[in-house]
Amino acid sequence: MGSRVQKPKGSYPAHRERQRRRILDAAEKLFDGRGIDGTTMAEITSASGVQPSTMYQYFSSKDEIVWAILGELMQEKRGIATEAMKDAPHSLARITVLLEMMADDLERNPEKVRFMAQFDAIYARDWPVERLLSLESQIHPEPFRFFSELIRDGIADGSLRPDLDPDLTMHAVMNAVIGAQRRLASLGSKVETEYGNPVDQLLRESIRVLLLGMQNSGTPAEAGTRISKTRKRSL
Amino acid sequence: MGSRVQKPKGSYPAHRERQRRRILDAAEKLFDGRGIDGTTMAEITSASGVQPSTMYQYFSSKDEIVWAILGELMQEKRGIATEAMKDAPHSLARITVLLEMMADDLERNPEKVRFMAQFDAIYARDWPVERLLSLESQIHPEPFRFFSELIRDGIADGSLRPDLDPDLTMHAVMNAVIGAQRRLASLGSKVETEYGNPVDQLLRESIRVLLLGMQNSGTPAEAGTRISKTRKRSL
DNA sequence: TCAAATTCGAAATAGTATTTCGAATTTGTA
DNA sequence: TACAAATTCGAAATACTATTTCGAATTTGA
Numbered sequence: 001m002g003s004r005v006q007k008p009k010g011s012y013p014a015h016r017e018r019q020r021r022r023i024l025d026a027a028e029k030l031f032d033g034r035g036i037d038g039t040t041m042a043e044i045t046s047a048s049g050v051q052p053s054t055m056y057q058y059f060s061s062k063d064e065i066v067w068a069i070l071g072e073l074m075q076e077k078r079g080i081a082t083e084a085m086k087d088a089p090h091s092l093a094r095i096t097v098l099l100e101m102m103a104d105d106l107e108r109n110p111e112k113v114r115f116m117a118q119f120d121a122i123y124a125r126d127w128p129v130e131r132l133l134s135l136e137s138q139i140h141p142e143p144f145r146f147f148s149e150l151i152r153d154g155i156a157d158g159s160l161r162p163d164l165d166p167d168l169t170m171h172a173v174m175n176a177v178i179g180a181q182r183r184l185a186s187l188g189s190k191v192e193t194e195y196g197n198p199v200d201q202l203l204r205e206s207i208r209v210l211l212l213g214m215q216n217s218g219t220p221a222e223a224g225t226r227i228s229k230t231r232k233r234s235l
Numbered sequence: 236m237g238s239r240v241q242k243p244k245g246s247y248p249a250h251r252e253r254q255r256r257r258i259l260d261a262a263e264k265l266f267d268g269r270g271i272d273g274t275t276m277a278e279i280t281s282a283s284g285v286q287p288s289t290m291y292q293y294f295s296s297k298d299e300i301v302w303a304i305l306g307e308l309m310q311e312k313r314g315i316a317t318e319a320m321k322d323a324p325h326s327l328a329r330i331t332v333l334l335e336m337m338a339d340d341l342e343r344n345p346e347k348v349r350f351m352a353q354f355d356a357i358y359a360r361d362w363p364v365e366r367l368l369s370l371e372s373q374i375h376p377e378p379f380r381f382f383s384e385l386i387r388d389g390i391a392d393g394s395l396r397p398d399l400d401p402d403l404t405m406h407a408v409m410n411a412v413i414g415a416q417r418r419l420a421s422l423g424s425k426v427e428t429e430y431g432n433p434v435d436q437l438l439r440e441s442i443r444v445l446l447l448g449m450q451n452s453g454t455p456a457e458a459g460t461r462i463s464k465t466r467k468r469s470l
Numbered sequence: 471t472c473a474a475a476t477t478c479g480a481a482a483t484a485g486t487a488t489t490t491c492g493a494a495t496t497t498g499t500a
Numbered sequence: 501t502a503c504a505a506a507t508t509c510g511a512a513a514t515a516c517t518a519t520t521t522c523g524a525a526t527t528t529g530a
Contacts, residue, residue: 011475012528019476037272037357041518054477056519114360120421121356122272125349129425161447165440171430172415172440179414180407186355190364195406205400205407206445212396213448246506247497254507276487289508291488 020058023048024072027065032111036066036118063123070119071135073112077105085146091153092160092215098147099173099207102181107200110185117182147174154214161216173210180206255293258283259307262300267346271301271353298358305354306370308347312340320381326388327395327450333382334408334442337416342435345420352417382409389449396451408445415441 010016026048030039041062045052059065084101088094106113124132148170154160184191184199191199245251261283265274276297280287294300319336323329341348359367383405389395419426419434426434 015476015528035357035360038361040516042516051478051480052519053479053521057476060519062518118356120418121353122270124422124425125270126273129428132425168432168437168440169444171432172437173444175418175426175437176411176415176441176445179416179418180411181414183355183410183414183417187359190359190367191410193364197403197406202403202407202410205403206411209404209408209445209448210411210441211448213444213446217452250497250507275485277485286509286511287488288490288510292507295488297487 016058019050019054023050023055023058024065024068028069031066031069031115036115036122063127066119066123067127067131069115073116074135090159091150091157092211095147095150095154095214096211099177099211100204102177103200103203103207106181106185106203107198110188110199113181113185114188117186120182151214158216160214164214169214173214176210177203177207251293254285254289258285258290258293259300259303263304266301266304266350271350271357298362301354301358302362302366304350308351309370325394326385326392327446330382330385330389330449331446334412334446335439337412338435338438338442341416341420341438342433345423345434348416348420349423352421355417386449393451395449399449404449408449411445412438412442 023044027039027044030043030047034043041052041055044062044065045055048055059068081098081101084097085094088097148166151160151164151166151169155162155164155166180203184203188199191202195202258279262274262279265278265282269278276287276290279297279300280290283290294303316333316336319332320329323332383401386395386399386401386404390397390399390401415438419438423434426437430437
C-alpha cells in the first residue's frame with residue numbers, strides 16, 4: 001500500500017487496445033481459414049504472440065472472441081450498406097442496391113460470410129436473446145427497419161405489388177437472401193463444381209427472382225388483391 | 236484354428252442392425268436437443284446403453300454418426316417429396332408443392348432442419364466432395380433434376396417467364412428456400428420474438444415471393460388467373 | 471525513477487474423443 | 501444343448517481441448 005494513488009484496472013487503455021487488436025486480428029484470420037470450431041485457443045495465442053494467461057485477461061473465453069469479431073463485422077456491413085443506398089434514387093432501386101450488396105459481399109468476402117453462417121448455426125441458439133438483439137440493433141435501425149419503409153414506398157408509388165405486407169415481406173426477403181448467401185458461403189466451392197456457376201451468380205439470380213416477385217406487373221392489381229385475401233385468410 | 240469354417244466379420248447381421256439403430260436413435264435425439272456440438276460421445280453411449288468400446292465398433296467417430304443420420308434424413312425427405320408431387324397436375328403446381336413442403340417440414344420438424352443447418356455450417360466444407368455428392372444423389376435425381384425440367388415445362392406452357400435459365404433458376408430458387416429454411420431453424424424462437432411471426436410463416440412468404448418472381452406476367456389476364464388458380468390449389 | 475499494471479512461464483485441472491485388450495457374455499447353429 | 505466365433509464389457513490409457521493459477525519478470529506512464 002504505497003502512498004501513491006492506486007490506479008484502476010484498465011490503466012493503460014492505449015496499450016490494452018493494441019493488445020486486443022493483436023488477438024482479434026489473429027483469431028479472425030484463423031477463423032477464416034480453419035473455421036470457428038477448427039481453431040484452437042493455442043493456435044490463437046501462438047499466432048497473436050501472447051501467452052494464454054495473458055489472452056484470458058482480455059477475453060474470458062473463445063466465445064467472447066467470436067462475439068467481438070461478430071460485432072465488428074456487423075458494424076462494418078452496416079456502414080457499407082447505408083453508404084451504398086444513399087445514391088439510389090427511388091425505393092425499388094434502394095432495395096435492389098441493398099440486396100445486390102449482399103451478393104458482392106459473398107463474392108468478395110466469402111470467409112466472412114461463412115463466419116456468420118457458422119455463428120448462426122452453432123452459437124446463435126445458445127446465446128441469450130438480449131445479447132443477440134443488442135448486436136442486431138447495430139445493423140437493424142438503418143437497413144432493416146428502413147427496408148420495410150422502402151416496401152411501403154414502393155407500394156405507394158406503384159412499383160411494388162400492392163398485396164405485400166411490408167413488414168412480413170421485408171423479413172421474408174431479407175431472410176431468404178441472408179440464408180441463401182450464408183449457405184452458399186458454407187458449401188463454398190462444392191456448389192460451384194456441382195452447380196457449374198460461381199456462387200455469387202447463383203445468389204444474384206435468387207435476388208433477381210425475389211425482386212421480380214415483389215414488383216408490380218401490369219394489371220395484376222386484381223390478381224394481387226385476390227392473392228392477398230386468400231393469403232391472409234390462410235395464414 | 237478349429238476345423239470349422241471361420242465366420243466373417245459381420246456374422247450376426249440382425250443383431251448388428253439392432254445395435255446400430257439403438258445408437259443412431261439415441262444420438263439423433265441428443266443432437267435434436269443439444270445440437271451436434273453440444274452432444275458428447277459419453278452422452279450417446281450412456282443414452283444408448285452401450286460402452287464406448289462397443290460403440291466404436293459400429294462408428295469409427297462422432298462424424299460417422301452424424302453422417303449416417305444425415306443420410307437417413309435425406310432419404311426420408313426424398314420419399315416424401317416425390318410422393319407429394321405426384322398429385323400436382325402441372326409444372327407450376329408441382330414446383331409450388333415441392334417448395335411448400337419445405338415450409339411444412341420446418342413447421343413440423345424444426346430440430347431436423349436445424350440439424351441439417353449445423354451440418355452445412357460445420358461439416359460440409361471439410362468433408363470430401365464425393366461423399367457429399369453420393370449423398371446428394373439420393374435426393375437429387377428426382378426432385379432436383381426434375382425441378383429444372385419443371386421450369387422448362389413452365390416456360391413452354393407460358394406459366395413461367397421466358398427469360399429464366401432453367402438450371403440456374405432451379406439452383407437459385409432451391410438454394411434460397413433451403414437457406415432461408417435452415418437459417419430460420421437455426422435462429423429458432425429468437426426470430427419469432429423479434430419478427431412477431433411463426434418461422435414457417437416467414438418461410439412461406441419467401442416462397443410466395445419467389446414463385447411470383449418466376450411466374451409470367453407478360454399476358455396480364457392469363458397471369459392473373461393462373462396465379463389465383465395456383466394459389467387456391469396450393470392452399 | 472518508481473509503483474502499479476501487465477505479461478510471462480509453466481504447471482495444474484477438468485472435460486473431450488478415441489484406443490486398447492483381456493475377460494465375460496451372447497449368438498446362431500450343428 | 502454345447503460350442504466356437506462374434507460381440508460386449510470394464511477399465512484404464514492416450515492425446516487433445518479450454519481454462520485457471522500464481523509468483524517472478526517486464527513494461528508502462530507520470
